[in-house]
Amino acid sequence: MKTAPGAARPVTPTSILAVRLSALVERAAGSGLEDELRAVRDLAVGLDPYVESMTSPSSEALDRLAAATAAHDWRDASGALEQEMLSGHVEGRFLAMLAHATGARRVLEVGMFTGYSALALAEALPDDGSVVALELDASVAAFAEDQFAGSAAGRRIDVRVGPAADSLAALAGDRFDLIFVDADKAGYADYLETILTTGLLAPGGLICVDNTLMQGQPWAGPDTANGRAIADFNAAVAADPRVEQVVVPLRDGITLIRVV
Numbered sequence: 001m002k003t004a005p006g007a008a009r010p011v012t013p014t015s016i017l018a019v020r021l022s023a024l025v026e027r028a029a030g031s032g033l034e035d036e037l038r039a040v041r042d043l044a045v046g047l048d049p050y051v052e053s054m055t056s057p058s059s060e061a062l063d064r065l066a067a068a069t070a071a072h073d074w075r076d077a078s079g080a081l082e083q084e085m086l087s088g089h090v091e092g093r094f095l096a097m098l099a100h101a102t103g104a105r106r107v108l109e110v111g112m113f114t115g116y117s118a119l120a121l122a123e124a125l126p127d128d129g130s131v132v133a134l135e136l137d138a139s140v141a142a143f144a145e146d147q148f149a150g151s152a153a154g155r156r157i158d159v160r161v162g163p164a165a166d167s168l169a170a171l172a173g174d175r176f177d178l179i180f181v182d183a184d185k186a187g188y189a190d191y192l193e194t195i196l197t198t199g200l201l202a203p204g205g206l207i208c209v210d211n212t213l214m215q216g217q218p219w220a221g222p223d224t225a226n227g228r229a230i231a232d233f234n235a236a237v238a239a240d241p242r243v244e245q246v247v248v249p250l251r252d253g254i255t256l257i258r259v260v
């Protein structure tokens, strides 16, 4: 269900755990378990704010973009667009760190939304670097481009509107050092196959795939289409002899994949 502006719902395993433990503390009053439950709740509730506070801050342009995304009423938007899609501060810094660490110059993003991760990556690139960002929805692409216009790094982002499968096919012959996949979950397996078989990934390049923990659904339910798509994708990657991967439990999970 889409949320009102500024009222984002929890969409990561940790934040869902925090909300559920907080509710349990209320219900446990008089049970004798309150102190123990409160300690467990505090462990969960404090994790994200602690990680945020110990991570380098984001740029003013990214803060503006996040604030504009939170203030917008996505209940009127087409399809599944919702404010919770934005990756945010810690994931943005993580992606930027990967760009720095790998010396990436050419980056591809599959699934841009309002452009938070695209801009975080663009800020980490050298002056001649670029991000090609793929997005299905023309209106959210226009929203992102408005935000990019207010930032020097935004000029490094080349937005391509349309279904990612078509945009990836049109990119044949291009090479990327870092590819971030964050679009429709049912499409992940095909996007990875295209990336691995068409030369889009430069030799030694890195693939990052978002939401690979999918709110805990692959192991704890509930059974949803996205949860099943991610569970199948994760199992396929784990069994694929062409790649090596690590699932990083940051936010809703990011899998890092390299060709072996």
Ligand SMILES: C[S@@+](CC[C@H](N)C(=O)[O-])C[C@H]1O[C@@H](n2cnc3c(N)ncnc32)[C@H](O)[C@@H]1O
Binding pocket: 081, 085, 086, 087, 088, 110, 111, 112, 113, 114, 115, 116, 117, 118, 134, 135, 136, 137, 140, 162, 163, 164, 165, 182, 183, 184, 187
């Ligand atoms: C989770 S959001 C991306 C969030 C963004 N990367 C960020 O960090 O803020 C997923 C985006 O993928 C887009 N999308 C969904 N299906 C797509 C497709 N078939 N082709 C291209 N983009 C698609 C959605 O419109 C949405 O904007």
